Amino acid sequence: MLLLDEPMAALDVAVRPALRQTLRRVLAERTAVVVTHDVLDALLLADRVVVVEGGAVVEQGPTGEVLTQPRSRFAAEIAGLNLVSGRWTDDGLVTDDGLRVVGESAEIGPVAGEPAVAVFPPSAVSVFLTAPGGSPRNAVAVTVTSVEPQAGHLRVRGGGLSADVTPRSVAELGLAPGVSAVFVVKATEVTVYPRT
Template structure:
C-alpha cells in the first residue's frame, strides 16, 4: 500500500508533503511540537487539514471526499496502549476483527496468532491491570495488527517504557513491520536505524530533510538530524576552505561528495570525540578554534560529553576534572580539518 500525504494546517503551522512506498517503514523525526503527531492524525483521519490530500493505494481518504477514521483500515498506536480495561488481552486483540464482522471463534483464533507473534501468547487471559508496561504495549501491537490495517501509524510506541524492556520490543517491531506500510514517530536514533527504511525530518511544520535512514544519519543536513546522530554540524557558506555560518563561526574541513564552489550552501560535520577542549586558547593558529561556553556536562559511556549550545565534545572524566569544566565555563573547541566532512546542504 502506498501513501501520499499533503497537508496544510494553519493553526498548527503545518505544511507537509510526503510519500511512503508499499511495504516501507518511514520514520518521522524532529523537535517536539514540530508537527509529527499532527501528520499521523491527518493520515488516520482524526484531523482534517485546511488543505491537502491523503491517498492510500490510490484511494482518496482526505480531499474531495473524506473517509471516516473507522473505515480507513489504518491503525494508530500511541505511547499509551489504551487497552480496554474490562477485556482480557485476548479479547482486546480480537476486538478489531470482531468489529469487522469476523465470527467470535475466528477472531479469537486470529488474536491468539498475533499474541504469539509478538511473544505475548501467555498473557491471553490477563486483563490490562495485570500487565506491565512492556506487556501491555505488546498486546496493543497485536491488537493493531489483528485488524489487518493497510497502514500502520506508530506515535513513539516505546517512549513510555522502561529502558530494560525497550530492546526486546524494538526487535519485535522490527520483525512484525517487515513488508508493512508504516509511519513511525520517534526521537530515538536506534528506532530509526533498526525500524525505518527512510527518514523524514520535520522542523517548524516543514520537511527540512529526507532520505534513506543510514544516509541521513551519516550525512545530516539539519541540526536535529545531526543531534540525533550524535554529530556536530555547522551550516553556512563554503569559502576559502571553510564553512562560515551566519553567526561568524568558521570550520575548516575536507569536501566530500559533489564539488563545492565558492559561496555554495554547505554543512561541516564532525564527531564530538574529534574535538579537543582547552580552557585557554591553544598556541599556534589552528584553522578551527571555536570559543564557546559550556552549557552542560553529561555522562557518555566511559567519557563526559561537554555541551556548548549546539556543539559537543567528548573528554575523559580525568580531563573534565583537570580542566575544571562546569556550566558557564568559557572554553575553546579545536578540531582538525581532516576530522571534518563538508558537503552541500
C-alpha cells in the first residue's frame, strides 16, 4: 500500500499537471491512500473518497457521488458547492431557522418530513443589495463575511453561502465584510436530494 500525504503541496504550478498524470498511471496499478484538500486531486486520483472533519468520517463513497452530491457542509466546501440542509416539505426544503429553499429533485428525490439537502454552485448565485422582484424563488439575506480572489472572479461569502461574482460587481455593489446583501439563486439551479 502507498500512502501519499498532500503529494502536490509546495510544487511549482507547472509541475502539478505532469505529476498528477504520472500518479494517476502509477496508482491505477496499486492500492493507495491519498490525503488531499484539492478536489482536482480527488477527482483524478481516487475512485473512493472519505471526508474527515474534526477527526471523524462525515461522508464516504464513490468519488463522483460524494463530490457531486455531498451530504455534509464540509464535503460541499471541498467540492466547491453551497449546501443547505433541512427537512423536505411540500413547499421545498425548510431549515431549522425557517429558511425555505426551492429546487429540482435529484433522480432519487427526498421524502416529505425526511432530512434533505439543497446543493448549488456559487456561480449560480446572484448578489443584490436589496431583494429583487421577479422570478427567483430563493433569496437569502446575508452579511458579507469575506471577499476572496477565485480563478478569474471573486468569491463573496456570507450566511454560510458563497457567490462567485466579477470584480466589477464587487466594486459597484461595494461588497466588503460587514455589508448586508441578498444572495439569490433560481430554483432550476438548485438540486435537492435526501441527506442520507
